[in-house]
Amino acid sequence: MTELDIDVPKLISKISEQIKQKPMFNHSPKMIGIRSGGEWVAQRLHQQLELTDELGVIDISFYRDDFSKIGLNPTVKPSQIPWDVDDQHIILVDDVLFTGRTTRAALNEIFDYGRPASVTLVTLLDRKGCRELPFQADIVGESLECSQTIKLTGPEPLKVTILEKSEESA
Amino acid sequence: MSAKLAGPNIQLNELGKLKHFLTLEGLKNHHLTEILDTAESFINPTTKEIKKVPILRGKSIMNLFFEPSTRTRTTFEIAEKRLSADVESLDIQTSATKKGESLLDTLWNLQAMQADMFVIRHSESGAAHFFSQHVAPHVHVLNAGDGQHAHPTQAMLDMFTIRKHKGDIYDLTVAIVGDVLHSRVVRSQIQALSILEAREIRVIGPKTLMPESPEAMGVHVYHDMEEGLKDVDVVIMVRLQNERMTSALIPSEKEFFNLYGLTEERLALAKPDAIVMHPGPINRGVEIDSVVADGPQSVILEQVTYGIAVRMAVMAIIMSNAAQLAQHKLEQEQQASLDLVDTEETTEDTL
Numbered sequence: 038m039t040e041l042d043i044d045v046p047k048l049i050s051k052i053s054e055q056i057k058q059k060p061m062f063n064h065s066p067k068m069i070g071i072r073s074g075g076e077w078v079a080q081r082l083h084q085q086l087e088l089t090d091e092l093g094v095i096d097i098s099f100y101r102d103d104f105s106k107i108g109l110n111p112t113v114k115p116s117q118i119p120w121d122v123d124d125q126h127i128i129l130v131d132d133v134l135f136t137g138r139t140t141r142a143a144l145n146e147i148f149d150y151g152r153p154a155s156v157t158l159v160t161l162l163d164r165k166g167c168r169e170l171p172f173q174a175d176i177v178g179e180s181l182e183c184s185q186t187i188k189l190t191g192p193e194p195l196k197v198t199i200l201e202k203s204e205e206s207a
Numbered sequence: 208m209s210a211k212l213a214g215p216n217i218q219l220n221e222l223g224k225l226k227h228f229l230t231l232e233g234l235k236n237h238h239l240t241e242i243l244d245t246a247e248s249f250i251n252p253t254t255k256e257i258k259k260v261p262i263l264r265g266k267s268i269m270n271l272f273f274e275p276s277t278r279t280r281t282t283f284e285i286a287e288k289r290l291s292a293d294v295e296s297l298d299i300q301t302s303a304t305k306k307g308e309s310l311l312d313t314l315w316n317l318q319a320m321q322a323d324m325f326v327i328r329h330s331e332s333g334a335a336h337f338f339s340q341h342v343a344p345h346v347h348v349l350n351a352g353d354g355q356h357a358h359p360t361q362a363m364l365d366m367f368t369i370r371k372h373k374g375d376i377y378d379l380t381v382a383i384v385g386d387v388l389h390s391r392v393v394r395s396q397i398q399a400l401s402i403l404e405a406r407e408i409r410v411i412g413p414k415t416l417m418p419e420s421p422e423a424m425g426v427h428v429y430h431d432m433e434e435g436l437k438d439v440d441v442v443i444m445v446r447l448q449n450e451r452m453t454s455a456l457i458p459s460e461k462e463f464f465n466l467y468g469l470t471e472e473r474l475a476l477a478k479p480d481a482i483v484m485h486p487g488p489i490n491r492g493v494e495i496d497s498v499v500a501d502g503p504q505s506v507i508l509e510q511v512t513y514g515i516a517v518r519m520a521v522m523a524i525i526m527s528n529a530a531q532l533a534q535h536k537l538e539q540e541q542q543a544s545l546d547l548v549d550t551e552e553t554t555e556d557t558l
Contacts, residue, residue, distance in 0.1 A: 096248075099260035106534055108527030109262075111241070113248045116258075149259065 043197040048161060048178035049078070053085045055176045061126040061155055069093040069118065071143050074132030077191035078161045082130060093118040100142035122151030132189055132197075134160040134177075137170035162187060162197070217339060222535065224528040227339045227348040228521050230357040231398040239402055243367050245520035246513070249289070257515050262523055263292035269322045270296040271313075272351070273329040278487050278511060279351050279361065283326050286518035295322075311341055318343060324522065325349070332356035332391075347525050355391050355451065361486050362395035364517040366403060368510045369441055372482050376403040381441040382477075384411040384432065384467060385494050388418050388456075389448035392486045396443065397424050411435035412467060415456040416447075432467050436476040444469050444485045444495050460493045469495045474504065482506045 056062055067090045070079025076094050083092045098113035129143060140158060147153060160174040167183030181187070181199065188198045218227040225238060249257050268287045272280050280296065287294045299313070317325070324347040327335050332354030339348040352358040366376060373379055381400055387393050387410045400408050401424075408426045410417070421428050429435030436442065447463065457463045474483065483495075483505045491497045500507060 098248075099262050104262050104527070105530050108530040108534075109245065109523055111244075113245070115248050115251055117252065119253060145261070 039201050041199040041201065043162070043179065043199065045081075045161075045195050045197055049081045049085060052159060052161070052176055052178050053082060056082070056086060056128060056157075056159065059157060059175075061157060064126045064154075065090070066126040066128050066157070067093065067120060068128045068130060069095055069143075069147065070130045071132075071139060072096045072114065072116075074161075074189045074191065075130050077189075077195050078132050079130035080192065081195065082128075082159070091119045093120070095143060095146050097139060097142035097146055100146045102138060102142065116146065118147075118150055122147060122153050124152070124154045127153045127156045128159055129156050130159045132160070133162045133164060133187055134158075134172070134174050135164045135167060135183070137168045137172035140172045141170050217336070220528060220532050222528070222532055224531070225521075225525050226528065227335075227350075228359055228525060229335045229339060229348065229350045231359050231362060231395055231402060232357070234402060236402055236404070239363065239366065239399060241524060242363055242517065242520050243370055245524055246363075246367055246516040249516045249519050255512070257289060257512075257519070259289045259291060261291045263287070263290040263526055265293075266290075266323045266526060267293045267295070267321055268324045268326065268522070269317055269320075270294070270326045270351075271299055271317070271328070272296070273299045273327070273334070274352070275300075276328055276351070278514065279328065279358075282511065282514040283351060283360075283518055286515045286522065287326075289515065290519055290522060292324075292522075295320075310337075314338060314341060318346060322346060324525070326351050328352045330354055345529070347529070349521065349525070352391055355389055355394070357395045357398075358391045358486075359395050359399075360514070360518050360521055361392050362399040363521070364510055364514040365396055365443065365484060365486070366399050367513045367517050368484060368506055369482070371509070371513070372506060373440055376400065376405050378406050379440040380407040380409065380438065381405055381443065382409040382411055382429075382435055382439040383426075383443045383445065384435070384469065385445040386416045386447050387412050387421065387445075388416045389451040390445050393445055394424075397426060401425050409435050409439065413457065413463075432473060433476055436473055439477045440481055442469065442474065442477055442481055442483050444483065444489075446486075446488060446490055446494060460490075464493055467494065468492070469499050471496065471498055471502070474499055474502075480504075484510060486510070 068079055068083050068088055070076035070092060072094055079092055095116040096114050098110040131139060158174045159176045161178040163174055163177045163180045164183045165180055186200045188200060190196045216233055218225060218229045220226040251258065270280060270283055284294055284296060325338060326349045327338055328351040333356060334353045335348055335350035342348060350357055350359055369376060383393050383396060397408055409429055410421055410426045411429045411432055414430060417428060481504060483499055485495060485507045489495055489500055491500060499505060
């Protein structure tokens, strides 16, 4: 097993620059982070982009599609979107895009609040090749193989370590 | 049916988690805290709004009210709808049981209509226990009040309201005033307060409205209202249960108000930041003065709103526990069949 630390500040800057290139950035977009890893990443992006509207946070636990298998998440907290979703350009932030199921849940939850003008999906890391639903991010910090697992700790310091099974040590 | 009540633990599954919700008796602090914490997660902290969530989609919940109810029945219905369940409410007083159908036949017919959960209110103590013992294994029963026995969701929403205003229940002195004898709400409240380790629980009322030995429930009894209210953090008023009184237990409602009615003067004896609660329906001028009921220390209407979140929490937890138990059993079966394969392999190796 080898471990590789990711340079998070560098990726945050890179993502911020890409967000600024998007046309929706000129239409005062609002940001939502998916608890808990996505919230941590969103806090940094929100700060760097100097967005004026408060950061929204959603907890998708009640929207998961596996309630009948795993039941309630005991650490679930209320979602908080402090502004009207209707007709807003929304930047949805997650830490890792993997199967796509979290994105599905997050979109469903957002649409229960209203009808946004657009949603731009941003992810710090994209584990490609293991998608179970047809979702792709608009902006990706770094792409990985789906065999690479990720350890994320935060919020301060926000640290991402990639755990990779190396064949030699097996 | 009240003659033989089953032990309270029939409401727990093999993993010690809630399967039914019949009474607070026999439950642990962690069971109650889980309900309170889960209820919290349904309430938006800034707007206080309780949003609809899709977790019980496809589940069918039937409300069986054999006794009249406004608040409990309506908040249960709202809670079920906010969990996205399919909801049927049956007013049994006007339906088949009137035509002579037995309770069990009614129950089995409703179960055949694919109910996943029954919410039951009945004038007989033990009715919910009775139902829980006769439903199919995948069906859950919630007690929405049975006779003079228990009303656990009401007690939990009261605990939630107290926690919202006063923080931890631990370290609080709570006074319950009125008809302690007939009230299932009081019985459940006392159990909840004891499980959550309230510093002191006081009951205040005339001897005729007290059970035989209230001290056995771990409470301090006061017959003098002024004395009992001194320095309490929470005052819970309960209604005179006229419909359950079979003889004249109080001289008159006016006399009762003179001795035990909550007035501004009496409330002033409690701590200055004390809150006033009442499970409803309130009888203005009988157990509580309108000035107090509508006053700044009253949280009576908040109790009603929190009732939605707390009932959502209980139902969500019960369905969640069922899902986790099913998953647990599935994993055990898979493990057992793996073990079987292992044994087979070992056998081959040794051959």
